[in-house]
Amino acid sequence: MLIGIDLGTTNSAVAIWQDGEAVLVPNALGELLTPSAVSVAAGGQAWIGRSALDRLAAHPQDTATSFKRLMGTAATARLGSQLGGKDYAAEDLSALVLSALAADVEALTGERPTEAVITVPAYFNDRQRKATRRAGELAGLAVRRLINEPTAAALAFGLQDKGDREPFLVFDLGGGTFDVSVVEMFDGIVEVRASAGDNRLGGDDFDHALAAFAKPRIDPEARLDALPADRREALLKRAAESCRRALTTAPEAEFAVVLGEERLTGTITEAEFESACEPLLRRLREPVVRALRDCAIDASELSEIVLVGGATRMPVIRRAITRLFGRFPNASVHPDHAVALGAAMQAALLGRDAALDEIRITDVCPFTLGVEVAEQDGHGGLQRGLFSPVIERNTPVPVSRVNTYSTLGNNQKTLEFGIYQGEAREVRGNVKLGHIAIPVPPRPAGEVSAEVRFSYDSSGLLEIDVHIPVNGTERNLVIVDEEDRPGRKELDERRAALARLKFHPREDAAHVALMARAERCYEDHIGDVRQAIGHWITLFAGALDTQDPRSIADARAVLAARLDEVEGSSPL
Structure with missing residues (x-):
């Protein structure tokens, strides 16, 4: 069985294609959203979802949330939260959430899912996408496709009536990430024109801003500072979430923290919340501008601004969007459900379901792909470590592009190219994907050239071909998402370690x-x-x-x- 999963920072959801439509699958509590939270006790007993989130305030040292933000990051290859006395990688924790979602599908259908389409932020880089694939494997799921979250949402929105649509913008602000995509629909084709985003901006950040603003008001004597940092942050986070939700329907709300026998409380107005979040609201503009610029579309040419992601419920966000575009956004799709439903539709497309026979999706390369080069600095020296783009970001995929490079040294015997993904001028600011070298005949500087061709497809496969015209020498390198998966032995060991987590029978x-x-x-x-x-x-x-x-x-x-x-x- 092939399922669609929205693996979110705050909440996750799973959907299946059933009787010609995408259907969300409830968890054991009857809820369509499962919190992306894991808690592990010292003895190995594990809680996932709502039960884990409910343990956060009392057991912050054993509970992890928002770990999606740590996927694929070198600085946090292992979580340092000492969950239950043991470190867990972000993909390990994500695997537990994915496994729980798969179990929910099995409980509903009687069939254990074996394959999945999993959504990722459009601005996830290669490392983060590979970590997501590993999480799927650890959960026992073959990941057939990673689909960008705004693309999935656009699919769910666009197929409501299956009619042609002028370019529209998907504004996806979730719990931990922010993506925008410009999309167009015509003749059954869902075409993504451009994507941009900010992987460090989401609802969590608005909660932190609210907590930072409210803390001095409710706790002028700084009694909360006497608590362990993780306990203090957990209490403030829960209070901020509750207050923020209340502010979606009321002009003011209580911010309350229970400290022993006392409740520390204060009233926060919507205007105060908006003021506290002003730096975050300003950050919403740049990804929008970048996406529109990359596809050469003016904001006035957009037919709709489609809201996706739970954080877009906030009135402060909707007002900011209205100011940014000069019009009201479209809130017709369910902000928490659209991405999972779109993932299930993508799964149905992969399964060639007859109901979607005439639908096709085209996406774009979210990051620029290129090589490391050196250039003469005009003063007799060389500036090394520069990035030379081959495939620019937001180029429709599949795509193939070629650039020509020449030797810089006399009698140079080898040309070496580091392969990078990113937007920085210097490669040290980008993500290294691989390396390729090719021998060249020794000649004076500049007389030997190399044709470097990049070919990239929607599944994430990048093929590099290097050709030396003077003698016909060729080299080839293939970089694919599966390339740096752990070996079978390591994978089995990690899956076994996760399986050893104890779920007591009474922990219904x-x-x-x-x-x-x-x-x-x-x-x-x-x-x-x-x-x-x-x-x-x-x-x-x-x-x-x-x-x-x-x-x-x-x-x-x-x-x-x-x-x-x-x-x-x-x-x-």
């Missing part, structure tokens, strides 16, 4: 969620109410220990009813 997702809800309720109250909640938690925990279904069901019903009563008695 519904029970874990109820217990987390009860513990959260306990933290939010003081005095007699807190004591009563603690007693109910103890009774439910005891019932779980009996492993008797009837006792557990009775205790679950009692605890849920008591929590409903407590949560229903709000002072507001």
